[in-house]
Each structure stands twice: as structure tokens, then as C-alpha cells.
Amino acid sequence: xxxSVVTIVRNDCTHIEETLKSVLEQKGEGFELEYVVIDGASxxxxxxxxxxxxxxxxxxxxxxxxxxxxxxNKGISHCTGDVIGMINSGDRYLPGALKLVAKSFAEYGKxxxxxxxxxxxxxxxxxxxxxxxxxYRGAFAPHPSMFVPRNIYETIGCYDESFRLLGxxxxxxxxxxxxxxAPLYVPEIVAFYLEDGLSDRYVYRCLKDELTVKLxxxxxxxxxxxxxxxxxxxxxxRILKSFFR
Numbered sequence: 001x002x003x004s005v006v007t008i009v010r011n012d013c014t015h016i017e018e019t020l021k022s023v024l025e026q027k028g029e030g031f032e033l034e035y036v037v038i039d040g041a042s043x044x045x046x047x048x049x050x051x052x053x054x055x056x057x058x059x060x061x062x063x064x065x066x067x068x069x070x071x072x073n074k075g076i077s078h079c080t081g082d083v084i085g086m087i088n089s090g091d092r093y094l095p096g097a098l099k100l101v102a103k104s105f106a107e108y109g110k111x112x113x114x115x116x117x118x119x120x121x122x123x124x125x126x127x128x129x130x131x132x133x134x135x136y137r138g139a140f141a142p143h144p145s146m147f148v149p150r151n152i153y154e155t156i157g158c159y160d161e162s163f164r165l166l167g168x169x170x171x172x173x174x175x176x177x178x179x180x181x182a183p184l185y186v187p188e189i190v191a192f193y194l195e196d197g198l199s200d201r202y203v204y205r206c207l208k209d210e211l212t213v214k215l216x217x218x219x220x221x222x223x224x225x226x227x228x229x230x231x232x233x234x235x236x237x238r239i240l241k242s243f244f245r
Contacts, residue, residue: 001102002032003147004058004081008071009050009089010040015194017049022092024056028099028108034058037076040065061160065209069159076150082111084167085147090194094120096237097190101147104186111149113182114175117190119145124195132183135177136219137227138210143168144191152181165202166209173213203235 005023009016017043023035039047039062054060059078065071065073076084083105087093101115116120116129119142127142135141146168156179159167175181 001030001083001105002034002081003098003101004036004079004084004096004150006036006038006072006075006079006084006086007089008040008068008075008086009040009042009046010071011046012089013042013045015090016046019087019089019092020050020053022094023087024053025095026093026098028096028102028118031098031102033098034079034083036060036075036078036080037061038065038071040071043107060090063194066119067161067164069163073161073165075157076153079150081150083115083147083149084153087144087191089146092192094190094192100186100188100190104184104189105149108184111151113184114149114152115145115147115184116141117145117186118142119191119192119193120189122195126189128194129187129190130183136214138231139169140176141172142191142193143172144193146172148175149220155179156181163212165206166213169210170213170216173217174206178217184202206230207231207235214219 007019007023026033035057036059037050037057039050041062041064050060065074073084083101085101100117104115105111118129119127121127129141129145131140152175156175160170161167163170176183211228215221224234
């Protein structure tokens, strides 16, 4: 199995090398690695760090883009693997992650499901890779542990670039709840997630994006708005904190 991995980055010279190494040091039988890195015209030395690994990358570009999901879609367009994973700068794969993905798909025998494993969050700790009970309430799967067969992206589309913060949530919601693509969930930790990124700095905007997704795909407006209000109240300390950053 050929596994493509995409990393997007912009001005993150502090963390990018650790992310790169976590991908390039993946070892094991059963998979071939293709690594694509998309840099959004960094000016802090990030591109130079990535450049040191250029001979190990299938594709690398440093140029302006129109946002996170434009960069992700650009990366996907350069992938030729059977399965595609996304690991952003600052996050990292644990040793054996890609071997587990390849083994899980091989044992299942088809490429018609989306793989999720558990994720170790920097502050929250271990987060379950797929939470059935959250499918319609909110976040139900962590993006760093998601591996999508390329044919699924080709069939249902990639990331909606109109979203600035929760395009990954929109994709997962569309794939699982609308297109009825089943999860291939393996309860093992495959990735580390560095918190305090954009989704943590713009909590209210993320909740608004979540509401937009739910309404777009037919959730009851009263129920969706009530859950939104309750989440705003619950996250009010984080929302207020973000205003003073």
C-alpha cells in the first residue's frame, strides 16, 4: 500500500522539523511513503528547514495560498497514494502509525472506509479517534489521525475552502453523516496534537462554523442553535480569554 502524507505549514520554524521527522522516520512493512509538504510562503526560516529534507519529499512548494484548506487541497492534488493522511506542522505521528494504518486496511480488505486512530492531545490527554455519540452534536473524530482513501476524496470532494477554521469538520461531517462512509476505527494512539493553535485561539468562530455545517446538512435549526448556545456558555472562559490574546 502506498500512503501519502500531507503537511501544511506557514511560519512555524519552531515545530516543523519535529513534524517532518515524525513522518520520515516511519518504518515497517506493508507500506510505501509519499510525503508532500505545502508551505504558505513562510518568511521565518521554515521553508529553509523543509528544504533540508527536499530529497526525501515527493513534492514541496513554498508559495502564497488562500488559507488552510486551499493548502490542504493543493497537497492532496499532488498525492498518488492509495490512502492520504494529513499532519499539520506542530503535530506528529507516533512511531508505527503508518504501519498500523496499512495493516488495518489490509486486514479489512477494502478502501471504502476512513481510518481513525486515537490522538494524544497536549493538554486534554488521550482523545478517542471516533465518537459515535458525537456524530451530530459536534466534533466526533480528530483530524490528525484521519487517513482517507484517495478514491473517497475523488468521489465526494476535498475540503471546502470557504471555511477558514473548520473545513476539516465539514469534510468529516459530509463524509460520515451525509455520504454514509463508515469509519475504520482502531483504538490505538497514532498521533500527537499540539493545542493552542487556530481552533483554540478562535473558539467562537469555530462554534459558528460548526453551526453552519449542521444547518447546511439539514439538522433541525432549533436543536442546532440550542446546542450552539450551550457550547458558547460552556466555553465562555476560553472565548473571553481569546479576546485578550
